[in-house]
Structure formats: C-alpha cells, structure tokens
Amino acid sequence: MNMTMNEKELMGIRVTVHRGTNQIGGCVTEYECRGFHLFVDYGEQLPGYEQTNLEIEGLTKGDVSHSALLITHYHGDHIGKVSELNSEIPVYMGKTGCEIYREFELHMAHIPGEEGKKKRMVADRVGKFRHFVPGLSFEVGPFKIMPIVMDHSAFDAYAFKIEADDRKVFHTGDFRTHGFRSKTLPSVIEKYIGKVDCVVSEGTNIERSKDAVTKSEQVIKKEFTEGFKENKYNVVYVSSTNIDRLFALHHAACTAGRMFILDEFAKKMMDAAANVDKLWGKSRFYHFLGGQQAPKVLWKDGVINDTFYQAMERHGYVLIARASDKFEKLLKKMPSEGRKTYLSMWKGYVDNPESPAYNKNLAEAVGKDYVHIHTSGHSDVESMSKLFKMLEPNVIIPIHTNDPEKFAKTFSEWNVKMLADGEVFSTNPFGDIPVHEEGDIVLSAISIAENQELDDVKISSVDENLKCWKLDYKDIGSFCYTEQAREALKYVRANKNVLAFEIWEECDFTLILGDVYRRDKTLYANLDSECTFASEEVAMAIMRLPFSWYLVHVKVMGPATKEALKKVHDEGLLDVGYNSFDEFYEHYEPISHYEPDMIVKPLIDIETFEGKVLCDLVPVRYLFPMDVVEQLQLKVK
Ligand SMILES: [Zn+2]
Ligand SMILES: [Zn+2]
Incomplete structure (x- = not known):
C-alpha cells in the first residue's frame, strides 16, 4: 500500500477528551481517524463545577457529515446535552437504555414552561436514535465498534472497543464489578475485547474511595430483606432509573412478605427491563413475582381505599418513593406506626446543605x-486494576475523575497519560514522526506472555525458583535506516511485560540481530558487545525452541569457540543433529546471522519433540542478568 507522508501521519486514532479529564460528568470524548469524528457521550456537567460551553468541530459546529455519537448510558452527565446537537449527527445507543431514558424524559415533560418543552424535545430526539446490540460489532466511518454491557447504576450501560487502522481503544464508560450483572465481565472481555492499545477509563472512585461504599448489590439486597422483615412499614427513596436496585427491592419485599407498592412511573421503568425480549427478559431477576406478591401500582397515584389500607395493615409494605408533594400526601394516608425510611442513593445528596450536590427536597423528605x-x-480501585490486567493497554487515559494525579499514582505500574481537556493524544505508534517505506531494518519488541500454557514443550524443574516463560514477539515497524528505527523506538510505549526491544538490520542480504534495548529503551547490547558473564554464572537466556521463544534460567558455559563446542559435543551435551562434530561445524558458520555465540545449559528440564535440550547456543545479546524479570514487575503464579 503506497501512502503519502501526510496520510501516514493521519494514521491511527487520535483521542481528545473535550471535557472530563478532571471532573466527574460533562463527558465528551472524541476518537478521530482519517478525518472522521467519533464522539462518545455528550453530557451535562454536574453542579459544583465551573460550567463550560464547548465548541467542538464536527459536533457543535462545522461540517458534521463525517461525525457520529455513541452514548454509553442514560445518566445526564453522559447524555444530557444530546438534544442540543445538529440532528444530522447519527446517535447510537443501546435499545433498552434508550427506552428507559425516553420514558423518563416524557414523565418530566408535564413540567410547565420551557423545561417541560425541552424534555419533550429530548424524548423526540431519543426516539430517533439508532440502536446497537451488545456483542455485535458495527461500522461507522473508518471505525469498527464492539459494544459490551457494563454493570452500572444505569441499566443497559456500555463500554466500547473502538478499532481503526490496526489500533484498538477500550472506552469503559461508567462501570463497576460489584453489581448483579458483573460476574460475566472477564469472559466477555476475553471473548469480545482481548488486548488493546489504549484504555480510556472512568476513575470516579479514585478520590471518593474512602466514603464510596462498594459492597455488592447482593449484600444490599440482603440488608433490605432483613430490614423489611424487622419493620412492617418501609419507605425507600431510590432513583427511578436504578433498575437493578428496584428489582432487588421488589424481591426483598417479597421475601419479607411485604406488599411492594410503587407508582405508575416507577413501574414503567421496571417494565422496560422486564420486557426486553432476549437480553434481560430471560433472567429471573428482572421478573415480577405474581399473585399476592405482584407489585401494587398506586391507583391514580394515591387513592387508598379501605381494602387496600387493611391489606397494608395485614402484610406491611415497602413503598418506592420520590421526594414530591404527591408522595408526601400519600404517606400521610398510609399506616405509619414504627415506619422506617431508607435512603438508597448517594448520601452526598442530603448530608451537607453547603454541597452543590445537595437536594433540599430529598433531604426534607428523608428527614x-x-x-x-x-x-x-x-468501580473500586481493585476491580479497575483487574480490568486493566485483562486489557493490557500500553496507555491508560483517565476521565470522569476529580483527581487524575491520584489515578496516575494509584496505577503507577501502568503508563497513565493525564490529558488536559481538549489535548490530543495520538495512538499512532510512531507518534508524529513519519513512517518510512518498507525497508530492511526491523524494530521489534519481545515481551513475556503472562500465565501462558507452555504447551509446545515439556518443562520440569526441581527448584521452584527456576522459571521458564513463553515470549511474545511483535514487529513494530520496518525502516530504511537503523537511525529511523532508533528514532521510532522513542515513540513506542513499553507494555509492562516488555522484556526488550531489538533492531534487526540487513547485512549482505541477511538480517542480523543488531541492537538490543532494555525496556526503558537504553541500549543493552549491540553487535560489538562482549560477554560480561563468567563461566558457570546463572543467567536468563532467550532460547528459540521449535515453534516458540522462551526466557529460561540457564548456566553460562562460555563463548561458542570451536574448542568449547567440541567439548560439549563430545560430552553429549549438544545435540547438533549431525553425524560428526566436523560435519556440524562446517554448517555452523552459515547460520551465523543469528550469531548464537554463547553456549548455555538450561537449569530446568526442557523437552521438545526433538528431544531433551541439554545445551543450546544463544547470542550474547540474548543473555540477561537474573534481575531482569524483577524489573518487569511481573506477578508470576
Ligand atoms: Zn457518569
Ligand atoms: Zn453513570
């Protein structure tokens, strides 16, 4: 493929976080490739932040014919500003989340005046969204997008793998791993996402971690069940769009034998999840229990006749309430002896009147x-860490956080890139330096394949401190000159498993192993490097066994001089596959482009289909001191 220099510079995906690098909410992230603008979320800012008006090319102004918008979920800080957009921009969202959001906005449309009008407009706009299906990739411009469901306090929330030009970015959206639907996340990541180059991750709980409660939804459900068993009359203030919590409350009320009472609006919200045909409808969790236990929907939002009153007295109740006049009046008409009030939302809404998040009505309602x-x-820090381990990104960009510095410190074992709002980050592996025509200089990276099955060879060791790792080998690029490869190396991000980088160069029509760099990109050894290992010293060596490369504990036997080779051969330690040593040595020279100039003896038993490896030949540049693995911060089982 012939491309102009300009085209090559435009390769890869450029990430711009227009808002959200140092605040929770107001999210807008852009992925740009070859002139196409793919935006993720267009949300309102939460109260308490300096409100900014964004002017974004391809979104709020300019040519929008090469733009699209993906919505992760229906929380206002991700979707709130969508109705202000040019209606020509296609918007993609999950179907169920879309329905819930539309119902929610329609419910608010009865507010008199401008605000109600706006809500109706939003509902209309949302009705025109396009829908994606989790686990089914779709294409928008040059991008291939894979949506997967993430567990969050909004139902039907998504993360996206965004692919273009051989680059892969994972945009987490808001998520957690302690909900009802989190268990499958690792297998979903493995099946649909795999490893990526870059993760754009939410970091809400980085600074909230002290007071953020991250007990599981299962525990929450149990606490409610116990509370409802103890108390006859219960009122719960909970967000109507927190579908998982509503169903947990329904099941808890049933287990405790209490009537589950809610208004038509809350029931509609739950219906949206219960009636989804394929995705969640199958789950027993998103089903209403029937008969006596069926939810009681308030008639005309609050008429209570004698029969209903007596039933409440007999069974007790769990009322799903919101802070409003309607519920205040209703509560006065309901049996109330020993009634308990629960708040099942973030405490920040009610506990500090000075806080911008303070909700006066709610605070008064719960008392x-x-x-x-x-x-x-x-998510808490631990689950984020687990997710990153699965994705193995070269770089992580924090968003949706008040404290990106703390994020970077917390995940210091990763390459965390803190962006400023509006700053562009390029995933082009060569950064802004031009990629040159295919040449004969190859830059590549060798990394340890973590927790891989060593299935190609049989390995056994009596000493558990002695190890053998499988290696991954990845070409980074081809160049005309060694200098260009060295320059390109500066722009390559070292994955935490990277053992070394190397440059192979052409010499007399064969490729020879030239420079080897440490993971921090300082030169480790080159063609002229002498062996610094003493005879009998224990070291780590890269060995090329049939099918795979391995990093193995070895004993250094010394340079591969003719005498030394003959000695190990005569001792039966080197199986060279020739009838005689002389015959072998005659053929030894021509394969010298690999320059296996050191004799090593593996300290663990390695058996390939060709037999046991007693001694092997490796280049001196493939011999590393023992501490090399510790530097990788690898956790090995
Ligand atoms: Zn959010
Ligand atoms: Zn959210």
Whole structure:
C-alpha cells in the first residue's frame, strides 16, 4: 500500500477528551481517524463545577457529515446535552437504555414552561436514535465498534472497543464489578475485547474511595430483606432509573412478605427491563413475582381505599418513593406506626446543605432519621486494576475523575497519560514522526506472555525458583535506516511485560540481530558487545525452541569457540543433529546471522519433540542478568 507522508501521519486514532479529564460528568470524548469524528457521550456537567460551553468541530459546529455519537448510558452527565446537537449527527445507543431514558424524559415533560418543552424535545430526539446490540460489532466511518454491557447504576450501560487502522481503544464508560450483572465481565472481555492499545477509563472512585461504599448489590439486597422483615412499614427513596436496585427491592419485599407498592412511573421503568425480549427478559431477576406478591401500582397515584389500607395493615409494605408533594400526601394516608425510611442513593445528596450536590427536597423528605443502604455505581480501585490486567493497554487515559494525579499514582505500574481537556493524544505508534517505506531494518519488541500454557514443550524443574516463560514477539515497524528505527523506538510505549526491544538490520542480504534495548529503551547490547558473564554464572537466556521463544534460567558455559563446542559435543551435551562434530561445524558458520555465540545449559528440564535440550547456543545479546524479570514487575503464579 503506497501512502503519502501526510496520510501516514493521519494514521491511527487520535483521542481528545473535550471535557472530563478532571471532573466527574460533562463527558465528551472524541476518537478521530482519517478525518472522521467519533464522539462518545455528550453530557451535562454536574453542579459544583465551573460550567463550560464547548465548541467542538464536527459536533457543535462545522461540517458534521463525517461525525457520529455513541452514548454509553442514560445518566445526564453522559447524555444530557444530546438534544442540543445538529440532528444530522447519527446517535447510537443501546435499545433498552434508550427506552428507559425516553420514558423518563416524557414523565418530566408535564413540567410547565420551557423545561417541560425541552424534555419533550429530548424524548423526540431519543426516539430517533439508532440502536446497537451488545456483542455485535458495527461500522461507522473508518471505525469498527464492539459494544459490551457494563454493570452500572444505569441499566443497559456500555463500554466500547473502538478499532481503526490496526489500533484498538477500550472506552469503559461508567462501570463497576460489584453489581448483579458483573460476574460475566472477564469472559466477555476475553471473548469480545482481548488486548488493546489504549484504555480510556472512568476513575470516579479514585478520590471518593474512602466514603464510596462498594459492597455488592447482593449484600444490599440482603440488608433490605432483613430490614423489611424487622419493620412492617418501609419507605425507600431510590432513583427511578436504578433498575437493578428496584428489582432487588421488589424481591426483598417479597421475601419479607411485604406488599411492594410503587407508582405508575416507577413501574414503567421496571417494565422496560422486564420486557426486553432476549437480553434481560430471560433472567429471573428482572421478573415480577405474581399473585399476592405482584407489585401494587398506586391507583391514580394515591387513592387508598379501605381494602387496600387493611391489606397494608395485614402484610406491611415497602413503598418506592420520590421526594414530591404527591408522595408526601400519600404517606400521610398510609399506616405509619414504627415506619422506617431508607435512603438508597448517594448520601452526598442530603448530608451537607453547603454541597452543590445537595437536594433540599430529598433531604426534607428523608428527614434526619433514615437508614442508608446503598452501594456505588462505580468501580473500586481493585476491580479497575483487574480490568486493566485483562486489557493490557500500553496507555491508560483517565476521565470522569476529580483527581487524575491520584489515578496516575494509584496505577503507577501502568503508563497513565493525564490529558488536559481538549489535548490530543495520538495512538499512532510512531507518534508524529513519519513512517518510512518498507525497508530492511526491523524494530521489534519481545515481551513475556503472562500465565501462558507452555504447551509446545515439556518443562520440569526441581527448584521452584527456576522459571521458564513463553515470549511474545511483535514487529513494530520496518525502516530504511537503523537511525529511523532508533528514532521510532522513542515513540513506542513499553507494555509492562516488555522484556526488550531489538533492531534487526540487513547485512549482505541477511538480517542480523543488531541492537538490543532494555525496556526503558537504553541500549543493552549491540553487535560489538562482549560477554560480561563468567563461566558457570546463572543467567536468563532467550532460547528459540521449535515453534516458540522462551526466557529460561540457564548456566553460562562460555563463548561458542570451536574448542568449547567440541567439548560439549563430545560430552553429549549438544545435540547438533549431525553425524560428526566436523560435519556440524562446517554448517555452523552459515547460520551465523543469528550469531548464537554463547553456549548455555538450561537449569530446568526442557523437552521438545526433538528431544531433551541439554545445551543450546544463544547470542550474547540474548543473555540477561537474573534481575531482569524483577524489573518487569511481573506477578508470576
Ligand atoms: Zn457518569
Ligand atoms: Zn453513570
């Protein structure tokens, strides 16, 4: 493929976080490739932040014919500003989340005046969204997008793998791993996402971690069940769009034998999840129990007749409430002896009148004497770390966080790139330096394949401190000149498993192993390097066994001089596959482009289909001191 220099510079994906690098909410992230603008989320800022008006080429202004918008979920800080956009921009969202959001906006459309009008407009706009299906990739411009479901306090929330030009980015959206639907995440990541170059990750709980409660939804459900068993009359203030929590409350009420009472709006929200045909409808969790246990939907939002009153007295109840006049009036008409009030939302809404997040109506409704049962919709540090380990990105960009510095410190074993709002980050492996025509200089990286099955060879060791790792080998690029390869190396990001980089160069029509660099990109050894290992010294060596490369504990036997080779051969330690040593040595020279100039003896038993490896020949540049693995910060089972 012939490309102009300009085209090559445009290769890869450029990531711009227009808003959200140092705040929670107001999210807008752009992925740009070959002039196409793919945006993820266009949300409102949360109260308490300096409100900014964004002017974004391809989104709020200019040519929008090469733009599209993906919505991760229906929380206002991700979708809130969508109705302001040019209607020519196609918007993609999950179907169920879309329905829930539309119902929610329609419910608010009865507010008189401008605000109600705006809500109706939003509902209209949302009705025109396109839908994607989890696990089914789709194409938009040069991008291939794979949506997967993430567990979050919003139902039907998504993360995206965004692929273009051989680059892969994973955009987490808001997520957690302690919900009802989190268990499958590792297998979903493995099946649909795999390894990526870059992760754009939410970091809400980085600074909230102290007071953010991340107990599981299962525990929350149990606490409610116990509370409802103990108390006859219960009122729960909970977000109507927190579908998982609503169903947990329904099941908890049933287990405790209490009537589950809610208004038509909350029921509609739950219906949206219960009636999804394929995705969640199958789950028993998103089903209403029937008969006596069926939810009681308030008639005309609050008429209570004698029969209903008596039933409440007999069974007790769990009322799903919101802070409004309607519920205040209703509560006065319901049996109330020993009634308990629960808040099942973030405490920040009610506990500090000075806080910008303070909700006066809600604070008054729950009063001072309430029980707080809640867990965060966002991931804790440990689960984020687990996710990153699965994705193995070269770079992580934090968003949706108040404290990107703390994020970077917390995940210091990773390459965390803190961007400023509006700053462009290029995933082009060569950064801004031009990629040259295919040449004969090859730059490549060798990394340890973590937790891989060593299935090609049989390995056994009596000493558990002695190890053998399989290696991954990846070409980074081809160049005309060694200098260009060295320059390109500066722009390559070292994955945490990278053992070394190497440059192979052409010499008399054969490729020879030239420079070997440490993972910090300082030169480790080159063609002229002398062996610094003493005879009998224990070291780590890269060995090329049939089919795969391995990093193995070895004993250095010394340079591969003719005498030394003859000695190990005569001792039966070197199986050269020739009838005689002389015959072998005659053929030894021509393969010298690999320059296996050191004799090593593996300290563990390695058996390939060709037999046991007693001694082997490796280039001196493939011999590393023992501490090399510790530098990789690899955790080995
Ligand atoms: Zn959010
Ligand atoms: Zn959210």
